Amino acid sequence: MQTLQQISGEPVDPAMIVDVGRIARLPDNFPRLWSTVEQLYKLLKIELDETIVNDAYRFQHIKSRTGSRIYSAGDRCDAIFIVYAGFLKTSWVDKYGNEKILEFPMKGDVVGFDGIDLKQFRNTLVALSDIELIVVPVDFFHSNSSHAYGFRRRIMELMSNALVAGQKIEYMMGTLPAEARVAKFLLSISQKFRAMGFSDKSFHLRMTREDIGSYLGLTLETVSRTLSGFSRCGLIRVDQKFIEIVDSDGLKMLRRLPSLKR
Amino acid sequence: MQTLQQISGEPVDPAMIVDVGRIARLPDNFPRLWSTVEQLYKLLKIELDETIVNDAYRFQHIKSRTGSRIYSAGDRCDAIFIVYAGFLKTSWVDKYGNEKILEFPMKGDVVGFDGIDLKQFRNTLVALSDIELIVVPVDFFHSNSSHAYGFRRRIMELMSNALVAGQKIEYMMGTLPAEARVAKFLLSISQKFRAMGFSDKSFHLRMTREDIGSYLGLTLETVSRTLSGFSRCGLIRVDQKFIEIVDSDGLKMLRRLPSLKR
DNA sequence: CGCAGACTTGACAACCCTCAATTATTGTGG
DNA sequence: CCACAATAATTGAGGGTTGTCAAGTCTGCG
Known part of the structure; x- marks a missing residue:
């Protein structure tokens, strides 16, 4: 049951x-x-x-x-x-x-x-x-x-x-580039999970890419691309709604850095 | 005195x-x-x-x-x-x-x-x-x-x-183009002045272009350009911090229209 | 009169959105 | 259990809006 x-x-x-x-x-x-x-x-x-x-x-x-x-x-x-x-x-x-x-x-x-x-x-x-x-x-x-x-x-x-x-x-939304917004989003979700007693390293998102995009002031394509970019850099692993944070310090750095090229 | x-x-x-x-x-x-x-x-x-x-x-x-x-x-x-x-x-x-x-x-x-x-x-x-x-x-x-x-x-x-x-x-900040943001800003300022018993058609802004830009998530140049554009279209008159709203209905239209070319 | 701060305007490039095609996943009914 | 449809996600190409850099103008103040 x-x-x-x-x-x-x-x-x-x-x-x-x-x-x-x-x-x-x-x-x-x-x-x-x-x-x-x-x-x-x-x-x-x-x-x-x-x-x-x-x-x-x-x-x-x-x-x-x-x-x-x-x-x-x-x-x-x-x-x-x-x-x-x-x-x-x-x-x-x-x-x-x-x-x-x-x-x-x-x-x-x-x-x-x-x-x-x-x-x-x-x-x-x-x-x-x-x-x-x-x-x-x-x-x-x-x-x-x-x-x-x-x-x-x-x-x-x-x-x-x-x-x-x-x-x-x-x-x-007014000043940070897409990568910094997505990174901040992941970190804040991670922190909320930790506060609730769950793992802050791996979790699954309940919302769609479109929801995330709307929340961050981005399109769903940009969210998807940015997550793929993070994954390619070894910062996170992504499998659909499942997220694993590999390098949280790397994500924190991103918040103020100018940009991240592939 | x-x-x-x-x-x-x-x-x-x-x-x-x-x-x-x-x-x-x-x-x-x-x-x-x-x-x-x-x-x-x-x-x-x-x-x-x-x-x-x-x-x-x-x-x-x-x-x-x-x-x-x-x-x-x-x-x-x-x-x-x-x-x-x-x-x-x-x-x-x-x-x-x-x-x-x-x-x-x-x-x-x-x-x-x-x-x-x-x-x-x-x-x-x-x-x-x-x-x-x-x-x-x-x-x-x-x-x-x-x-x-x-x-x-x-x-x-x-x-x-x-x-x-x-x-x-x-x-x-997440979805509207610069013109719509500036138009909304002008209309909201105008409305606040009216609520205080002042003219809602002409007033002078106390803040700098940089302040407005920061408020709206734009650069000061974009704010300045957008105001000049409105002026060129006959929607408003601009003289430094003094603003006169000529066509408030035109400004209201702008809020959802795709774009305004010179 | 000169200076500092605020504003305007232009050229260029970057970032992100739009459009589009493909793949993956979920749910439904035979 | 499988096929099918619908929703979600990924990836690519191209173009537009806006940020960046730069130069010049205007205003107020000492």
Whole structure:
């Protein structure tokens, strides 16, 4: 039987595997698990205090299949989401239908900041694997109750951080050549995998070349060519979506070097 | 005598002009004015209630001269700022010294979101004209007192909005040709001037071509050439930093058209 | 008046996009 | 289980947009 662990490659708390396996047979979007405030605080690395540990509030989880759309621009935003397992992409579609990939959220990332302003989502959230999300109602962190204080503060920190991260992407798209962008992309993916306890040397990308290109401001052909170039130089190995980083120092060098000829 | 109004081109509440004029002779960074919570709420368009109107809390103002640096990366972040008058730029400098212009804050804009995460600013804030800022201590909006509730909520909305705005810049830098970027830039500046009650047809840019180029991911030469091209086509008139928009519909068209030949 | 900084304009080359063909992979139905 | 279609990825050729380098003009300021 296929469990969520096998589907997404996520390490799951042993105590939960049985549950995850059992509930995998239930229909999509059926609530399966509920997290405590304490679990939420731990996932987001927020300092705990005693009142939090005993809080009775519970957060609903939702599960969804590869390729499913969690929300689209214009959808009402009552809640934001924390990725519990799996891989996703967020994108923005302009009025002519052009899509721009914005982020690739993974475990522990918070998704939905784009909906807070107008109480409507502005972007689109799509699952790149089978996923599990924790639902945090907007009312929860606007409330004055004590359990929301640390969470709210952390959310503001994460928004601030997301803002700065976006500014780095702007810089990258404005000034760096294609090779430096792809190298930075690989290194940042690698680092996220390490942070989640996976190998940072070999992994497989869940997104297509087109998604990567859109994210980096390049065409899919340029992404493909650049990866092939890296492979030819012995920096990485590539086999379709599987990537092995051979020389991470070499990739780091690339970020500021003028160019790399074959 | 030169008042702040003349320096920055800002409309100032008549009751304040005398004060502004008088204090202009005081040394830089000397606190001159204090805003009430009510004034702050009005500036940020937050809904008022009675407890706010009578709140005794006061926000300090700071004034600074053209070219002065308000904060730099690494500076401790105890407060964020609301632009009361004048024009500024924010930028991010990477470890090799390359600067990327991020925003051009104007009256009513909130500056300093980049410092909330680590309690240290990550960017640099520089005055493009003589300016006046309202200082809002971070502790103010983290507090549980009633006057902070609406403000905090609004700040989260503004951060959400800033995040989405940054994503649109990413899209622009990744896909649009130089002409479309410059056209969008002019239109957005024009709109901000209109929102402040100034002419949206003719204005003068406070930033250099290099700043614009950095903001849009172009070189200063490309910006200059593109502006000259617009001028040749009768879309705008250009005289150094003075811009007159002749055909704003023409500029709007440019945003999705393939190219514009001379 | 002279200087420094900002802006304009030109020539050329490089990088990357567009178009196109081929191969690999995944999913579907007989 | 295999054939077939659809999607994804690779690779090549050619051209266009924009960056680089360079020279010259304009503006403001001491």
